[in-house]
Amino acid sequence: xxxxxxxxxxxxxxxxxxxxxxxxxxxTHEIIEKNKGAxxxxxxxxxxxxxxxxxxxxxxxxxIEGVDVPTGFVDISLYRDDLARAGYQVxxxxxxxxxxxxxxxxxxxxxxxYTGRTIRSAMDALIDFGRPRNIQxxxxxxxxxxxxxxxxDFVGRNVPTSRSETVLxxxxxxxxxxxxxxxxxxxxxxx
Amino acid sequence: MEWxxxxxxxxxxxxxxxxxxxxxxxxxxxxxxxxxxKKVPALRGKTVVNLFxxxxxxxxxSFEIAGKRLSADVVNFSSGTxxxxxxxxxxxxxxxxxxxxxxxxxxxxxxxxxxxxxSRHVSCxxxxxxxxxxxxxxxxxxxxxxILKVKGKIAGLKIAIVGDILHSRVxxxxxxxxxxxxxxxxxxxxxxxxxxxxxxxxxxxxxxxxEAVRGADVIIMLRIxxxxxxxxxxxxxxxYSRRFGLNRDVFSLAKDDAVIMHPGPIxxxxxxxxxxxxxxxxxVLRQVESxxxxxxxxxxxxxxxxxVAH
Numbered sequence: 001x002x003x004x005x006x007x008x009x010x011x012x013x014x015x016x017x018x019x020x021x022x023x024x025x026x027x028t029h030e031i032i033e034k035n036k037g038a039x040x041x042x043x044x045x046x047x048x049x050x051x052x053x054x055x056x057x058x059x060x061x062x063x064i065e066g067v068d069v070p071t072g073f074v075d076i077s078l079y080r081d082d083l084a085r086a087g088y089q090v091x092x093x094x095x096x097x098x099x100x101x102x103x104x105x106x107x108x109x110x111x112x113x114y115t116g117r118t119i120r121s122a123m124d125a126l127i128d129f130g131r132p133r134n135i136q137x138x139x140x141x142x143x144x145x146x147x148x149x150x151x152x153d154f155v156g157r158n159v160p161t162s163r164s165e166t167v168l169x170x171x172x173x174x175x176x177x178x179x180x181x182x183x184x185x186x187x188x189x190x191x
Numbered sequence: 192m193e194w195x196x197x198x199x200x201x202x203x204x205x206x207x208x209x210x211x212x213x214x215x216x217x218x219x220x221x222x223x224x225x226x227x228x229k230k231v232p233a234l235r236g237k238t239v240v241n242l243f244x245x246x247x248x249x250x251x252x253s254f255e256i257a258g259k260r261l262s263a264d265v266v267n268f269s270s271g272t273x274x275x276x277x278x279x280x281x282x283x284x285x286x287x288x289x290x291x292x293x294x295x296x297x298x299x300x301x302x303x304x305x306x307x308x309x310s311r312h313v314s315c316x317x318x319x320x321x322x323x324x325x326x327x328x329x330x331x332x333x334x335x336x337x338i339l340k341v342k343g344k345i346a347g348l349k350i351a352i353v354g355d356i357l358h359s360r361v362x363x364x365x366x367x368x369x370x371x372x373x374x375x376x377x378x379x380x381x382x383x384x385x386x387x388x389x390x391x392x393x394x395x396x397x398x399x400x401x402e403a404v405r406g407a408d409v410i411i412m413l414r415i416x417x418x419x420x421x422x423x424x425x426x427x428x429x430x431y432s433r434r435f436g437l438n439r440d441v442f443s444l445a446k447d448d449a450v451i452m453h454p455g456p457i458x459x460x461x462x463x464x465x466x467x468x469x470x471x472x473x474x475v476l477r478q479v480e481s482x483x484x485x486x487x488x489x490x491x492x493x494x495x496x497x498x499v500a501h
Contacts, residue, residue, distance in 0.1 A: 088194055088495070095219070096222070
């Protein structure tokens, strides 16, 4: 994703740093509003893209509500439905949920909602950790093309896309460096 | 890095980067083992057959648990070597099992090269669980992983391996895993059991356990195979124990934070004294833990890439 600055051709900026910041602030407020505070909330970011987002939301909740909500992350490799499809294996990320999710309101956080298969896997993973009161989904970008009956509770931006496009999210480094780009006609990788 | 390997027959052709990849995957697997529900659906619908032509409870159980934690169907097939002529029956048996469409075959056999041989004749993935005196790759990887967990690195560590070096497949795999990651390896045992040619691997060869243990960070004790006693590689078990057994006196020469490892099963009082086997420096049970995680990692990696080869 570091190539972004070098090659602008075929790229469209959906959100710049300020835009991402504003969207995340709104998402955070919505999460707090819907849950009537942050008391029963825990955040779980989906590796890799959801992890930095969950950290930003955690910091914002702390500023707004003065509560440090437990935040973990989950890798869905072991719950994928396409294990043998890729033909090779890529490096697994870590799963770390060092708190009980029993009876908690779990906010699952990801960068891009696409087919919904990642979310399905992540929910299966969560259920292995306990029995949450409910699971809610927060995503920065919803790009459509769902293959499963899954919807997000909190959406940063709805972006109509074609399947041949790719949404690139970068929420690392300083807020000025954050971007969301739409790349056209990529080699064919989605979410 | 991407994983494209279809079989794990030995570590002789493993790059350090690949070993590191397996270890990293094993770390993720170890997290699964800390959960209340120690099972993930990754290998649902896959079949793992444990094909063991040699007695082994520990390794077989470890593979079995690893497979079940990943939701694979695990079938154990054990066969005594006594009633069968090896070569023919091995292939015959393997072909019969292959006809039942397993995804991964875990093989242990007393003949060196058995796993390689099978990999040329069956289409499913093969994991070598020990072939004769050749290799025991999962042991090599779990030893690497166990040491990394405790020491944080391998490069520069002095690692002494003591015992029947000549007949040990563990040593051959450890030489590849630990040696390639930059450990200084010392091989020690009775002269007839420590071939000089082993020096070609870059290891130091000695018959003086004190020399091997002095300043060591890790000491790996090998099981002295009691059945080999008949061949008179050494005069008696008592003599062996006195000269090559690890006891408190010899262990005191090692570094203060040295650790003791053993692939099991231990002959207590022969190669390892009772008190050392149970002391806080002993990593024997940590090795068993690492073993399940490393085997889960390999099963997972092979199941994902297995169809590419066809």
